[in-house]
Amino acid sequence: MAGRKEIVVIGAGFGGLSAAIRLLLQGHRVTLLEKRDQPGGRGYQYQVNGFKFDGGPTVITAPYMFDDLFAQAGRKREDYFQLLPLDPYYRIFHEDGRHFDYRRDPADILEQVRQWSPGDVAGYERFSKAVRGVFDRFYPMTDQSFQRLPDMLRIMPDMLRMGLFLGMYQYASLFIKDEFLRRIFSFHPLLIGGSPMDTPAIFALISQVEKEWGVHYAVGGTGAIVHALATLFTELGGQLCLSTEVKQIVIKDKRATGVKLGDGTFLPADEVVCNGEIAFAYQHLIAPEHQHPLIRARLNTMGYSSSLMVIYFGTKKRYAHEGKLSHHNIIVADQYQRLLREIFHGRDLPRDLALYLHMPTITDPSIAPPGTESFYVLGLVPNLDARINWAEASQPYRDRIMQFLEDHYLPDLQANIIAEHRIDPLHFRDTLNSHKGAAFAFRPSLMQSAWFRPHNRSDQFANLYFVGAGTHPGAGVPAVFSSGKIVADMIGRG
Template identity: 60%
Template structure:
């Protein structure tokens, strides 16, 4: 039966769910607070440069392809993905680097340069991550609505050591200190501390090895626009600059939404791509919430936030030692991460992720220019940092570091610059405490213990995005969209090419 469905937010989870439901013939309306689609994947356009606002690491293209196939379309008619190799170039504090490659032989060659004795350990680590992948991959697009769902995976978690912190787990196999960092950094991509995040999340490593790391030509924003166009082609309705102010409840069910301007829209089901903690705390009145009370929301553990600088230069840096994706590690590792995740002030030092997409795609910058995005993990707003006064100083410290060590002449060649900070995540993206990845990925905040894709409070309210199962990262949030859409309508699409 055709349903009237409202989707709140146009991140990858919301767009994925909206397209899947529209492809099955439902009447789907999407409301987006900002002036463009994408949520964290919003794309800025400044002085002729295109800057992806958030996710840049694209893995598992099949998850995108599924959405288009369900609609009887082909993904490459809407946007194209190209593979990258190396996946990442990881720099130690002295500026030497390790290329994180796709093929096993290439990885062993890289390890040979650093510590040949770790090659055997790496092969055992690969076998372990393959085991984790084979057990848990099938659950990444399945709902965890019952505790028995969690019980099914626990024997595998215990047998493969998936409960151990990732760094500790990697250290079982790898002895070189720098290589331990190289093979344990992946939790940082989803808002987790490698010393706390269970090695169950090395599932991400195998996702990359299985399907590669890709780049969307035109930037991540091109993938967002492709999904938006598909939704429009399917008859979906999009309202930009339209903020939902309340999820309406009647007889313990969701009845629709009320917008900031006071207008109301009825719905048979609502899919919320907004931050889960924010949605429960600010979009649903207290008297309707029995499980997700304000005190429960306060008690949950949240991810780090981010400080991101988008900048373009009026010269190319093709003679630099940078690759497409770069990770620049600090001398302090464990201590810095502790300061970020547990501290109450902004650390003076930083490790960085530096994105240089124009090395792959010159279309996103003016001729003879370079486009960059540099990201630093910072404490969320539980730490009392005066970002209004510290933001520009922190930006300058990062740009000066890059000028002195990686991009000579950067400051004098800037052609565009913009930054976002934790208050942006809280006030613009509605992320509770400015946490960039919602809830921290811990064993007790994963699977059944993470907020469910179908609300525990109302059986016709669904959540997609980083704050629900299976978690943060582009493949995961797309999978959450699949889960929600199939909970609403488990039938297959009848559309043909």
């Protein structure tokens, strides 16, 4: 084919897979290099004692993105993996033990708002309408590049007019009076590594994405999606190299000429797409003499997202039938604002816990041995800018979380555990090459979003591209999937 290029993609996360498949569909030769022994990145699936634990993403939204990609390849997504819609989307617990079921049906949500705080019904209705307006205006831009300043200037007047420079929590508070409801309708930035206090309200569109297309679960876990994408990639003729770490992006005359692997092998490329984090790439993959000092300085001074401890565990006892928990559960302490300050700006472990508890076997028992229950609990913690010594703090923090779950949600938990695995900020730094151990790359603040986020095409090297959470549009599976589309479109246009 005329114009057929040799393209290397570094990293097989959702961003890298999305870009790599689309580039194959354009007719290029694509080699996908992944340092871990399996693809998926944050979506890696761990296998422990017969349990399959999804490492990261569990809330699957915007399923049309997968459908569209498989359709472009002349396939049906359903032939590769199944999606099940979930309802409720989330069960959010108040500290007093009551909960709010965040459901698909707007009438159901309204009824729960009425029960929780009758004076907030009208405000909630206005809030819903406003969020739909945000979605209608800005969602179509989430798969467009924000490479040029005019792209940003075009959206600023509407953002200003709609009050979207406010933090998500402050925005929800314009409409809603009850403190717990304010939290419920502003928590979504936490899913992408931002604090509801300073993530601009334009990110409210994430909650509308859930309303439009639902929240889904992939049968077999998110790992089934990763497996399907990797299968599609190889079926289309792509070359997937696992356990293959790129050590250098080789630059000559302001162009990337290829990549160098750990064993010294040089792979030449016409275009290089990096799904590894941009800050890591500038620190470790691009030789200092080729780096523009301003870009390096900016990456050093940007704000990085929170990190996480995630404990994956299986129990010999089943808990689903007790009815207390749902598939996705959110549990945050009452001292909410203090908790957020300590997670996002603190130097030590937060005094209280902010937890997401995943119980997939309530929907899909096939991912665990018969008669058992599978969980993961995710605790938000500061990134490695804090002065926490994780080599020492990891085990006690794990014990604290498990004791809390045993005391409040999962009776006799610790006597019933038969499989366990754990990750903490050091995993993000050392295994996933994430600067400061940040779980979601840069925080989604106003000055780090859209044009202000590192661009999809390098400002320095015309044939080096970035996909994934550290570039536009940001973190979360739909966003990084879109970054793959943006980059493939750019390369396709030449």
